[in-house]
Amino acid sequence: MDVDKIRISIGSAIALGLINYRKCDVLPTTCYLMTYFSGKCLSNCSFCPQARNSQGSLDKLSRVSWPAFEFNDFITKLKYMHPLKKFKRICIQTLNYQNNFKDLTEIIIEIKKETDIPISVAIPPMNKEELRELRLIGVQRVGIALDGASKDTFEKIKGKGVNSSYKWNTHYNALIEATTIFSNNSVSTHLIYGLGDTQQQIMNLINELKNYNILTALFAFMPIKGTKLEDLNQPNLLDFRKLQLARELIINRGKALKDITFNNKGDIINFNINKKELMDIIDENNAFITTGCPNCNRPYYTSRPSGPIYNFPRKLKEFEKQDIYQQMKNLVKF
Numbered sequence: 001m002d003v004d005k006i007r008i009s010i011g012s013a014i015a016l017g018l019i020n021y022r023k024c025d026v027l028p029t030t031c032y033l034m035t036y037f038s039g040k041c042l043s044n045c046s047f048c049p050q051a052r053n054s055q056g057s058l059d060k061l062s063r064v065s066w067p068a069f070e071f072n073d074f075i076t077k078l079k080y081m082h083p084l085k086k087f088k089r090i091c092i093q094t095l096n097y098q099n100n101f102k103d104l105t106e107i108i109i110e111i112k113k114e115t116d117i118p119i120s121v122a123i124p125p126m127n128k129e130e131l132r133e134l135r136l137i138g139v140q141r142v143g144i145a146l147d148g149a150s151k152d153t154f155e156k157i158k159g160k161g162v163n164s165s166y167k168w169n170t171h172y173n174a175l176i177e178a179t180t181i182f183s184n185n186s187v188s189t190h191l192i193y194g195l196g197d198t199q200q201q202i203m204n205l206i207n208e209l210k211n212y213n214i215l216t217a218l219f220a221f222m223p224i225k226g227t228k229l230e231d232l233n234q235p236n237l238l239d240f241r242k243l244q245l246a247r248e249l250i251i252n253r254g255k256a257l258k259d260i261t262f263n264n265k266g267d268i269i270n271f272n273i274n275k276k277e278l279m280d281i282i283d284e285n286n287a288f289i290t291t292g293c294p295n296c297n298r299p300y301y302t303s304r305p306s307g308p309i310y311n312f313p314r315k316l317k318e319f320e321k322q323d324i325y326q327q328m329k330n331l332v333k334f
Contacts, residue, residue, distance in 0.1 A: 003106045006074055007034035007059065007066040011299050015085065016077040018069055026299040026313045031078070031117075034066050034093040035103050043096045043124070044164040045147065046157040046228040047192065047221065050095060053162075056226030061093060062301045063222055071110070079114040088295035091120045101130055105137060112138045120188075120293045124166075125174035131181040141293050142182050143217075144175050145190040149197040149205040157195050162228065176212055185213045188293060193243055194221030194235035198266025203246050207257050210250060217292035218247055220310040222302040237308045238327050241288070242268040245328065248287035249273070274333045282321045288312055 009032035013019045016031070040058070041050040049056025059066050081087070090111060094104050108119060120141040121134060134142065148154035151168040159166045178187045189209065191202055206216045220240045223230050246268055249255035259272035271278075281287050290298045290311040299313035312320070 003036070003071050003103050003110075005036040005068050006071045006107065007036050007068050008032070008074060009034075009061075010065045010067065012087075013067060013069065015087070016074070016081065018073065018077055019067070024299070025305065026297070028299055028313075029087065029295045029297045030089040030091050030120075030293070031087040032064075032066075032091050032093070032298075033074075033107070034061060035095050035097075035100055035107070036068055037095050037097045037100075039097070041095045041097060043158065043166055044162045045166075046162055047147075047195070047224065049224050049227055051162075051227065052164075054227050056224055063224060063304070064301055071107075075110060075114055078111070087117055089118050089120060089293060090115075091122065091293065091296065094121060094123045096124045100124075101126065105133065108134070108137050108139060118294075120296075125170050128177060128181060131178055135181055139182075141186045141188065142178050143188040143190065143293070144171060144178065146171055146175070146205075147190060147192045148195055149191050149202040153196045153201075157229070175209070175214055179212055179214060183213075185215060187213070188215040188217060190217045190219060190292075192219050192221050193240055194232070195229075198262075199239065199243055199246070199268045200262040200266035202243060203250065203257060203260060203262075203268075206247055207250055215251075215292070216247070217290075217296075218243060218311075219302050234310075237310065239267070240310050241324060241327060242331065244287050244291075245271065245278075245281065247291070248281060252286065253281075269331070271332050275329055278328060278332050279325055282316070282324050285312075285315050288316060288324060289314070 011024055011028045012031045014021050014024055015027045040052045042052060044052040050061060092107060094100055118140040119138060121139050122143045125144055148157055154168040155161050158164055175189055193202060209216050220235055222234060223232050246260050260268055261270035263269050290296055290313055297313040303309045
C-alpha cells in the first residue's frame with residue numbers, strides 16, 4: 001500500500017484517542033478524514049485554505065485543523081474503538097491532485113477490512129468508471145460540492161474567476177450522473193450561503209436538485225485567514241436561519257417554493273406556516289442542526305464555539321429554541 005499518512009480532523013483524532021487534548025464539548029459522530037498530500041490542492045477555491053494560491057495553513061479545512069497521522073496508527077485506533085464510542089459514519093475529503101483516486105480507493109479498501117461503518121466520500125467530479133469502482137469497494141454515499149448556487153457565483157469563487165479548472169457545467173453534470181451509479185438518495189452536494197447568491201437562488205437550486213434525489217447540505221460562509229476571501233464577512237444569522245427553515249420545508253415537510261415568499265431582491269420575507277408549526281419544527285431540532293449525510297454533525301466547521309452558531313452540532317438547548325422562535329415568529333402566519 002502506498003498511502004502511509006492521512007489527515008484527520010482534530011475532533012475525530014481526539015475521539016480516536018490519537019490526541020490527548022482539551023475536553024471537547026461536542027465530539028464528532030462522523031470520523032472526518034482527508035487524503036494526505038504534501039502540497040496544495042490543484043483547485044483554487046476562494047474560501048479554502050487548501051487552494052492552490054491560498055496562503056492558509058496546509059492542515060486546515062474550513063476553520064478546523066486536520067493534523068497528519070500515520071495511516072497504520074489510524075487504522076489500529078479505528079479497529080479497537082470501544083463499541084459505545086464507535087463512529088456512525090466515516091467521511092473522506094478528497095483533495096484534487098494527481099493520483100488522488102488511487103489514494104482514495106486504497107484508504108477505503110483498508111478501512112473496509114476493519115469495520116462496517118458506512119463510508120461517504122467528498123470528491124471532485126469523477127467519471128462513471130471511477131464512481132462505479134467507489135461503489136463496488138464499499139462507498140455508501142458520494143458528495144460533489146457546488147458551493148455556489150448559480151453559475152456566476154461558482155465561476156467567480158471556484159472556476160475561471162480564480163484561474164481554476166473547475167466548471168459549473170462539469171460539477172453540475174457530475175452530480176446528476178452520480179445518481180445513476182449511487183441510487184437511493186445517496187448523492188449530495190454542499191451550498192455555502194454568503195458567497196453572493198440570493199436566498200431565492202439557493203432555494204431554487206435546492207428544490208431543483210431534490211427532483212434528482214440529490215441531498216443539499218447548507219453551510220454559512222466562514223472567512224479563513226490566508227484565503228482570497230479572508231476579509232469577507234459571515235452572513236447575517238437571521239438570513240441563514242431563514243434558509244435553514246426554507247430548506248427544511250422543501251426537503252422534509254412536503255412544502256413547495258410557492259410556500260416561501262421572496263421580495264424583488266431574492267430575500268425570504270414570509271413562510272406559509274403558522275406559529276405552532278414553526279415551534280414544532282424548532283422543537284424537532286432537524287432544521288437548525290448540521291445538514292448532510294446521516295449522522296454528520298461537523299462540530300464548529302463554520303462557527304466558533306463561542307458563537308454565533310450557524311449549524312448546531314447537537315440538539316438545541318431550550319434558550320436557543322426560544323431565541324430562534326423570537327427571531328422568526330414575525331415571518332410566519334398567526
